[in-house]
Amino acid sequence: MAIKINKKIKGYSVQKPEDKAKEAAPAAAPVARAEPDSNIIQMHEKVERPDVLVGSTYKIKSPLVEHAMYVTINDIVLNPGTEHELRRPFEVFINSKNMDHFQWIVALTRIMSAVFRKGGDVTFLVDEMKAVFDPRGGYFKAGGVYMPSIVAEIGSVVEEHLKSIGMIVDPELGEEQKRLIAEKRAAYEARAKGKSKAGPEPGSNESVAVTGEGTSFPPSATMCSKCNTKATVIMDGCATCLNCGYSKCG
Structure with a gap:
């Protein structure tokens, strides 16, 4: 197709196929950078359980029960080997020889595991569980920390675990x-x-x-x-x- 030029030609250049590729490259570059982000896996209920999970087991010895409880929290590692690697809780189990609390322990662990698999911010479980008190009274665990109930101590264990995997950041003392x-x-x-x-004061036996x-x-x-x-x-x-x-x- 012939094109008629009515103006005076001041200069010219020959456009090569390589030049067209360079002009198209900047427009395609942002798409190429954004593409890896679309492959980032976040925790949600459709994430399938892998064959191997990383877990930690915590011991709870309460004076309210005869036998100790062992709380196991298993974590799933998302996006392993990348800069977006995340470790998130996936399931929880509580094992004990004491069968008095078997029913509510099974119910509690199943609900907690379902919340973990749902994804999102699961740290609210800590506050909810630590707020549960026993009408018979609480107890002091090792270190002098008061626990209002067994459920509250389980919540304390969950808090400790979430801190270890970075989901809860404990503000350090200045x-x-x-x-x-x-x-x-x-x-x-x-x-x-x-x-x-x-010497001790008269009438005082306190150490x-x-x-x-x-x-x-x-x-x-x-x-x-x-x-x-x-x-x-x-x-x-x-x-x-x-x-x-x-x-x-x-």
């Missing part, structure tokens, strides 16, 4: 708060040593020695309303927690 807790603990230990040298090491707390400590740990002591007329640093005096 350097200033850590220093304050260390100072309070050192001051309390120094005061306790001073009292032990001077003021700090038991254990590391995360142990005085036997006279009371429960902290913030972290639910039996670590609150009276210092300078003010209740102060030696675990999280919370103080009613600010």
